[in-house]
Structure formats: C-alpha cells, structure tokens
Amino acid sequence: MKAIVVTDQAAGTAGMTLVERSEPPAAINDVIVEVHASGFVPTEMEWPSTWTDRSERDRTPSIPGHELAGVVSALGYGTTGVSVGQRVLGLADWHRDGTLAEYVAIEARNLAPLPGDVDFTVGASLPISGLTAWQGLFDHGHLRAGQTLLAHGAAGAVGTMVTQLAREAGAYVIGTGRADDREKALEFGAHEFVDLDNDALEDVGRVDLVFDVIGGDIQKRSAGLIRAGGTLVTVVGPPEARPADGLAVDFVVESDRAQLSEIVKRVRDGRLRTNIGNVATLDDAVTALNPTERVTGKTVIRVRP
C-alpha cells in the first residue's frame, strides 16, 4: 500500500516521504480500515508517540495521521461492534502507525459509524478537533448554559468546534486569535472577538471557563480572568498558570464512540460545521502538509478519490 512515513524528528513535516509499505495485519480486536480520508495535526511531529512505542522504543519509520474516515475491510479475532463494508470514522492510537496510508489497523473501540450522507473528507476532519472540544468543554470544563467562555484560537480546527458546541450549550463565547481570524471566528458563532496582537485581552472582564490552545503568556494572562470556581482547560501541555480560586486542567483527547456519534449527528443536522482549510490527494500530501502560506482550518488528505 502507499503510505506517508517519517523517520527523522528534526526534519519535521519536511522529512515526510511517500513510500510503498505492506498492509497492516489485523490483531485481536483490530479492524482494518480502507482509508478514504485522513486528518493531520501539524504538531504531530513534536509528539513522542510519533517516534516511539509505549516502551519508548524507536518505531520509525512511522506513519503519521490519527484521524480517519473510511470503510471496514477486515476484522481481527474477537472484534465486535463494526462489520466489513461499514463506513466509519475514528481516532487512531497515538503509538501505532496512523492514517496517512491506504489501510490502517485500529481497535474497534476507536471507531464510530459514519452515516452515508456524511462525506469522508468531512468525517476525517472531525475526530481530534471535535472530541477535543467536546471533552474540554463538557468533561473537563463542565460548561453550563449562561456561563462565559474565553475560546482561544477560535478560528482554528479545535477553536471552531469549541465555539459552536459552547454556543449550542448556551454559553457566551469570546473568541480570540489573529487579526485575520475575526470574521471567521464570528461566523462560527463567537459573540465577540479579541485580536491577541492588537486588543487588550484583559478588557474581556471575568469569564467562567478558558479553553486554551496557545499556552505561554496568553495562558498565564487568561488564568487571571477566571471567576472564583472557574476553570482553565488547556490542550497544549501541563498548565503553566492556575486561576486564583479555580481549577487548571490539561488533557489529551481520547477516543469515545458515543461522543463521536453526537458530533456526527450535529454535522448531519447542521448544528456543527467543520473547518477544512485544504484538501489534497495522498500523492500530493507531502506538499500539502508543508504549506508555504498560512492555512487556517484542517488539512485533510483524500486517500481515495
């Protein structure tokens, strides 16, 4: 099969090459999925799991990409919950070969059904950004109607999902980002927008929840805006700051079939719009994943036409 591999962490995405690899076998509880579309998060090259297995042994050349939409082509021993020929989407294990390939081996519990009227490209754009937003807002941030949310990077892949889900839940959403992101953030549902380069973040007043995708100084200043009892949720590493009278939580997104299905349901009925910046074929993936200009939104690789 054709696959994108990486071998050199220092080279980053520039070190990606398109090669011929053998198709993965289906181990116990595994599903082999014929990948139709694959999502990619640019920071994957910085994740230790891209380079090593769970025992920290070198696993290169490794196949990046952890989001997929495709069709089940084979089942391993004991696998239940999905069937051959079924359309699925899902989040692949961090420590295993990923989805920038024609086939991937993935545990059944990491997959959810993809209805026939949701395009594979859309399906592949949802797992990481959708589940991260859902888990950050509701599992970790315990967002409730009437609360105020500060959503950083609101025009990005995670941020647009955060904004839409929080609006639906009845929150007041203050989005942030770069000056060029204002229109997109408001279009995805932010009530207000703060240009982090030109506006004063502190002018937003008090908030109940901060959803941080940036870290550093922005995270530290945001912690100071949180009301008593509020929460800072960050997805960019251990918290560097804590609210004076509240919680700081960091987490790594986990696969969850029920939550994925809730996300897909919202895409089908129009409550949730995905944020795709670029779509390219597997043959053009290396170029597409090494953009020379700023791309906002997810890059999705269409593995099969």
Ligand SMILES: NC(=O)c1ccc[n+]([C@@H]2O[C@H](COP(=O)([O-])OP(=O)(O)OC[C@H]3O[C@@H](n4cnc5c(N)ncnc54)[C@H](OP(=O)(O)O)[C@@H]3O)[C@@H](O)[C@H]2O)c1
């Ligand atoms: N822990 C987890 O489970 C998890 C899950 C998903 C994502 N993440 C992490 O979350 C981060 C965001 O992911 P994503 O897919 O949403 O990325 P993305 O699509 O690039 O969105 C991030 C947005 O924030 C903006 N931004 C970043 N730094 C900024 C700054 N200093 N001032 C103003 N705007 C800024 C970016 O603009 P520019 O492009 O111009 O910088 C971009 O619009 C990444 O670091 C990713 O690794 C973690």
